[in-house]
Amino acid sequence: MAIQQADYGDLILEFINTYRDNKGKPIYLNQINEIIAYRKRSFIANFSDLFNFNEQLATQIINNPKELLPILENRIYEYIIEKDPSFQDEIKKIHLRITNVPRVVELRKIRSNDSGKLITVEGILVKATPVKERLSKSVFRHLNPDCMQEFVWPPEGEFDEIIELPTTCPVCGKSGQFKLIEDKSEFIDWQKAVIQERPEEIPPGQLPRQLEIVFEDDLVDSARPGDRVKIVGILEIKKDSQIKRGSKAIFDFYLKVNSIEISQKVLDEVKISEEDEKKIKELSKDPWIRERIISSIAPSIYGHWEIKEAIALALFGGIPKIMEDGTRIRGDIHVLIIGDPGTAKSQILQFAARVAPRAVYTTGKGSTAAGLTATVTRDKNTGDYYLEAGALVLADGGIAVIDEIDKMRDEDRVAIHEAMEQQTVSIAKAGIVAKLNARATVIAAGNPKLGRYIAERGLAENINLPPTILSRFDLIFILIDKPGIEDQLLASHILNVHAGKTKDNQIIDVDTLKKYIAYARKNVFPKLSEEAKNLLQDFFVEMRKKSSESPDSPIIITPRQLEALIRISEAYARMALKNEVDREDAERAINIMRIFLENVGLD
Numbered sequence: 001m002a003i004q005q006a007d008y009g010d011l012i013l014e015f016i017n018t019y020r021d022n023k024g025k026p027i028y029l030n031q032i033n034e035i036i037a038y039r040k041r042s043f044i045a046n047f048s049d050l051f052n053f054n055e056q057l058a059t060q061i062i063n064n065p066k067e068l069l070p071i072l073e074n075r076i077y078e079y080i081i082e083k084d085p086s087f088q089d090e091i092k093k094i095h096l097r098i099t100n101v102p103r104v105v106e107l108r109k110i111r112s113n114d115s116g117k118l119i120t121v122e123g124i125l126v127k128a129t130p131v132k133e134r135l136s137k138s139v140f141r142h143l144n145p146d147c148m149q150e151f152v153w154p155p156e157g158e159f160d161e162i163i164e165l166p167t168t169c170p171v172c173g174k175s176g177q178f179k180l181i182e183d184k185s186e187f188i189d190w191q192k193a194v195i196q197e198r199p200e201e202i203p204p205g206q207l208p209r210q211l212e213i214v215f216e217d218d219l220v221d222s223a224r225p226g227d228r229v230k231i232v233g234i235l236e237i238k239k240d241s242q243i244k245r246g247s248k249a250i251f252d253f254y255l256k257v258n259s260i261e262i263s264q265k266v267l268d269e270v271k272i273s274e275e276d277e278k279k280i281k282e283l284s285k286d287p288w289i290r291e292r293i294i295s296s297i298a299p300s301i302y303g304h305w306e307i308k309e310a311i312a313l314a315l316f317g318g319i320p321k322i323m324e325d326g327t328r329i330r331g332d333i334h335v336l337i338i339g340d341p342g343t344a345k346s347q348i349l350q351f352a353a354r355v356a357p358r359a360v361y362t363t364g365k366g367s368t369a370a371g372l373t374a375t376v377t378r379d380k381n382t383g384d385y386y387l388e389a390g391a392l393v394l395a396d397g398g399i400a401v402i403d404e405i406d407k408m409r410d411e412d413r414v415a416i417h418e419a420m421e422q423q424t425v426s427i428a429k430a431g432i433v434a435k436l437n438a439r440a441t442v443i444a445a446g447n448p449k450l451g452r453y454i455a456e457r458g459l460a461e462n463i464n465l466p467p468t469i470l471s472r473f474d475l476i477f478i479l480i481d482k483p484g485i486e487d488q489l490l491a492s493h494i495l496n497v498h499a500g501k502t503k504d505n506q507i508i509d510v511d512t513l514k515k516y517i518a519y520a521r522k523n524v525f526p527k528l529s530e531e532a533k534n535l536l537q538d539f540f541v542e543m544r545k546k547s548s549e550s551p552d553s554p555i556i557i558t559p560r561q562l563e564a565l566i567r568i569s570e571a572y573a574r575m576a577l578k579n580e581v582d583r584e585d586a587e588r589a590i591n592i593m594r595i596f597l598e599n600v601g602l603d
């Protein structure tokens with residue numbers, strides 16, 4: 001037995017008036033009062049509440065949103081006006097926004113049978129236009145001297161993206177020219193954006209799928225490029241151009257956003273079961289856990305212990321701190337490897353991207369127009385300008401793995417300083433002014449400027465990166481390919497790997513390691529012990545003294561290195577899931593910092 005459309009209006013009011021949450025609170029009635037008090041423009045209903053209240057109403061909303069939502073919205077609006085007539089002076093329309101819609105569709109699985117339905121999609125917002133005004137309802141004048149009448153157009157509903165002019169005048173019935181009267185027309189805030197599959201969802205070797213989305217009214221600017229979002233919307237077929245003879249019969253989809261949630265919870269992508277947690281805690285009790293983790297980084301690569309150690313530190317990371325004045329000190333440990341060609345840099349980096357709970361892999365040249373930071377791009381077809389997020393913004397909350405960083409573009413060379421230290425990206429171009437979050441760890445590799453690393457020359461002369469960028473790395477390692485005594489071992493290691501003969505039971509598999517890292521980053525926040533503090537302080541003072549004695553060294557010791565030492569000790573503690581940074585962690589941090597400084601010629 002079907003419910004009549006009019007009855008759905010009654011049902012939504014009954015829902016608002018009678019629904020109680022599990023604490024007995026009338027949450028939706030309270031929401032109506034808030035809408036009135038704060039002049040809000042949206043009423044937000046959780047799908048599962050609607051479903052518990054009335055299955056048929058809930059199902060109809062999902063299957064038939066274009067017809068049903070306006071009816072329900074009108075009823076809610078009327079109900080509000082009844083309660084407070086002055087509301088209508090300020091707000092002309094209430095949106096009904098539904099969250100938690102169970103029809104979740106993967107971006108690569110969107111098909112035409114989803115069109116017109118309310119669906120949920122998840123992804124990362126990669127670009128957005130500035131906010132514009134969409135003409136929703138217009139007033140036209142008939143420019144015929146006999147008529148000159150004004151009329152509202154379209155007579156019912158509102159325009160979509162395309163304005164369709166009347167063919168004849170609805171007042172006099174004659175054809176002719178019509179003039180838009182802008183002051184009397186209604187506009188609505190409008191913004192177009194593009195979401196893309198999250199890096200960890202893209203099948204290996206495939207290009208990420210994208211979907212255009214449209215925000216309107218109070219939803220504009222509710223998400224920024226780089227945000228991970230869960231969006232409920234109505235899937236529509238794009239009508240970019242009018243259909244005429246010879247038009248293409250191929251159409252794209254876009255999603256008209258109904259509600260949006262921004263996921264703040266970093267690392268929720270990695271699911272950790274109770275069993276996993278038990279295993280992780282068990283592993284952490286091994287006194288050699290750090291060594292086991294380090295040997296599990298790119299196990300097919302022979303040697304390069306310090307580099308693997310640095311990668312492990314970057315993957316675990318230190319603890320970001322917010323100072324009293326609101327400034328933020330990063331917890332991310334940025335690592336750079338400079339090395340001769342063929343020394344497995346790319347292999348190690350690819351491994352890091354695979355084991356990181358959230359990572360974006362790219363090269364210095366960038367795999368998209370947005371490069372490493374951000375840019376303003378222009379859509380060739382529509383002419384729209386977009387603010388587009390680059391790798392460091394997309395990696396917000398995770399790891400940006402950048403191979404061949406020395407080939408980065410000039411725009412990025414400027415913007416990367418801010419991205420690596422303040423962890424934001426600012427842009428002002430083509431009328432778009434924005435600041436995006438880029439709280440990402442950088443793990444990068446670069447090739448020597450002269451083809452091979454020349455040990456006799458300094459670091460700065462060997463790589464095509466300015467000292468200002470080099471100084472933002474917490475650890476830098478140099479890989480020199482020198483033939484010698486180790487070749488036997490290297491060769492037998494490579495041959496064994498190829499023969500599948502490396503069954504080392506100390507190695508932690510990629511899946512477990514990934515979960516271990518995610519668990520540590522999410523749950524472990526070690527604090528410095530007094531003993532660790534004293535050790536780090538003494539070492540820093542010693543380094544400062546040395547660097548002032550050798551003024552032309554490539555790395556100038558500044559408080560940055562002290563911050564780096566703190567982060568590195570925190571990461572060592574985190575690796576063992578410890579809540580305190582103890583003496584041993586500080587000693588390890590000092591040790592790896594020493595190796596780094598000796599390596600780059602400061603000692």
Ligand code: ADP
Pocket residue numbers: 300301302303339340341342343344345346347348490493494
């Ligand atoms: P790079 O990026 O430094 O130029 P690659 O990562 O492309 O080097 O490595 C080149 C090849 O040499 C890869 O197949 C890699 O596995 C192999 N290789 C180089 N060094 C080692 C090593 N230490 N152990 C095992 N394989 C190695």
Ligand code: ZN
Pocket residue numbers: 142144147148149169170171172173174
């Ligand atoms: Zn007319």
Ligand code: MG
Pocket residue numbers: 345346403
């Ligand atoms: Mg390479």
